[in-house]
Amino acid sequence: MASRMALQLGPHELQHVFSFLEARDLLRAAQVNKVWNEVSMANELWRQLCLRRWAPCKALPVVLGTQTWRQYYFCRSELEFRVKSGRPQDFICKAISGHTGTIDQLAYVSPHEYRFDEKARSVVCTVSSDCTVRAWDLQEGTEIWSSPVQPAPLVNLVAYPQLQLVVTVDTQGLIRGWNTDTGSEWAFFSLPTSCFSMEACDHPEGSFLLVACAEGNLYTMTVPQLQVVSRVATFPHTPVSLTCSPDKQWVLVSAQDSDLGPKAFYTQPLLHPSEDRLPASATLPIRLSSRACWAPEEAARLMVTHRDDSGVHLVITTFELKANKSRDRVSILAQQLASFPLPDTMTPHLMQGHGSQVILLTSGSELVLFNIHGLQLLAFQDHQRPITSVWVDPDRVITAALDLSLCVYVWNKENTSPILKSCYHLLGGSHRWASGFTHVKSDSRSIAGVEARSTGTSILRSYCYKVQLG
Numbered sequence: 001m002a003s004r005m006a007l008q009l010g011p012h013e014l015q016h017v018f019s020f021l022e023a024r025d026l027l028r029a030a031q032v033n034k035v036w037n038e039v040s041m042a043n044e045l046w047r048q049l050c051l052r053r054w055a056p057c058k059a060l061p062v063v064l065g066t067q068t069w070r071q072y073y074f075c076r077s078e079l080e081f082r083v084k085s086g087r088p089q090d091f092i093c094k095a096i097s098g099h100t101g102t103i104d105q106l107a108y109v110s111p112h113e114y115r116f117d118e119k120a121r122s123v124v125c126t127v128s129s130d131c132t133v134r135a136w137d138l139q140e141g142t143e144i145w146s147s148p149v150q151p152a153p154l155v156n157l158v159a160y161p162q163l164q165l166v167v168t169v170d171t172q173g174l175i176r177g178w179n180t181d182t183g184s185e186w187a188f189f190s191l192p193t194s195c196f197s198m199e200a201c202d203h204p205e206g207s208f209l210l211v212a213c214a215e216g217n218l219y220t221m222t223v224p225q226l227q228v229v230s231r232v233a234t235f236p237h238t239p240v241s242l243t244c245s246p247d248k249q250w251v252l253v254s255a256q257d258s259d260l261g262p263k264a265f266y267t268q269p270l271l272h273p274s275e276d277r278l279p280a281s282a283t284l285p286i287r288l289s290s291r292a293c294w295a296p297e298e299a300a301r302l303m304v305t306h307r308d309d310s311g312v313h314l315v316i317t318t319f320e321l322k323a324n325k326s327r328d329r330v331s332i333l334a335q336q337l338a339s340f341p342l343p344d345t346m347t348p349h350l351m352q353g354h355g356s357q358v359i360l361l362t363s364g365s366e367l368v369l370f371n372i373h374g375l376q377l378l379a380f381q382d383h384q385r386p387i388t389s390v391w392v393d394p395d396r397v398i399t400a401a402l403d404l405s406l407c408v409y410v411w412n413k414e415n416t417s418p419i420l421k422s423c424y425h426l427l428g429g430s431h432r433w434a435s436g437f438t439h440v441k442s443d444s445r446s447i448a449g450v451e452a453r454s455t456g457t458s459i460l461r462s463y464c465y466k467v468q469l470g
């Protein structure tokens with residue numbers, strides 16, 4: 001009787017019932033009869049499935065393009081399977097050359113990485129000691145454009161994919177903005193001294209550029225115009241580094257190995273400076289800091305590596321930042337949440353955060369995971385030589401090393417142990433011609449590694465996942 005009643009339901013009633021099903025159940029329902037098949041193909045049903053599965057994670061935007069929601073669901077599911085499996089047949093690997101110097105930094109500039117129609121592609125920009133910035137199509141393994149040779153070697157870049165903009169800086173402090181589609185120059189600004197750190201800030205009020213120069217000043221600039229909004233003296237005549245919080249509401253300014261504690265600035269006063277008041281900041285009660293990272297799933301949780309009071313042992317301390325706003329001023333509170341000493345055998349040189357509790361450290365060829373209270377969760381020794389770069393996103397961790405390999409790890413999202421699983425290696429070129437990987441970055445469809453050559457140059461190696469476009 002129940003089956004007869006189900007068969008008598010109209011299309012609207014069926015679609016309401018089907019809205020509670022998962023994908024495999026919808027596929028089974030499509031085999032019952034012609035009416036059920038037509039209803040199970042409804043775009044709205046597959047839209048709900050996509051949004052339930054992927055929209056809650058802000059790092060994984062849903063961009064439909066010219067596909068149906070059903071096509072999008074299967075393309076993205078196929079991609080996730082290939083990312084986890086790492087079979088040789090899942091990749092297209094290319095060696096991409098063009099720079100005549102070393103590549104010092106790279107960034108993805110593709111505006112919609114989770115797109116699977118005919119416009120889907122992965123594009124990166126690189127800067128090099130050969131005084132050029134270049135854009136590359138990783139799937140095709142080709143150069144899209146190259147800038148004219150600049151007056152000095154380029155050492156850093158940041159990307160604004162939605163604005164089709166990449167910003168570079170050279171060894172003399174000359175900042176330039178470039179259109180990522182055409183390579184044409186948009187604007188430039190010359191710092192009085194060299195640049196030590198640069199961060200893209202996609203703030204709710206708009207996109208900005210944060211720059212720290214050798215004289216210890218923090219510049220806030222509009223993009224793409226590169227006009228100075230504010231300039232703040234942070235650590236006078238001291239090179240500093242910057243790191244922005246995931247929500248871009250905070251920026252940490254650190255003086256490397258200084259007795260002065262790092263300063264946490266609230267970004268809103270940097271964007272709207274007052275003539276009679278310095279931007280709100282708080283100095284963290286630590287000294288000799290060396291590394292810092294943010295917890296991606298927390299608004300303002302900061303983990304900092306520093307020396308203890310004796311100046312001998314390394315410690316990681318976690319702070320929660322809060323901004324108390326009144327009518328005419330903002331005050332900053334840095335509350336310590338946890339602190340723990342690192343083993344004396346560890347000398348961490350790279351540090352990243354995951355979720356709200358996990359800290360990833362690299363020491364030599366080892367990757368180690370702690371929680372913020374000091375419990376060691378996992379340790380991996382999958383490389384034969386030191387790790388040079390690490391990429392962390394909500395799905396994966398990728399490490400690059402001087403042994404000419406990339407190691408890919410996948411997060412276990414089912415809250416079971418282990419929380420991170422070592423999955424597979426990707427190999428570079430011949431040890432006869434290359435000295436190892438120096439950088440690694442990734443988007444949803446590809447991995448890009450910079451391979452240093454024994455000739456003093458660098459090439460790109462791309463590993464693109466094969467996905468049938470809808």
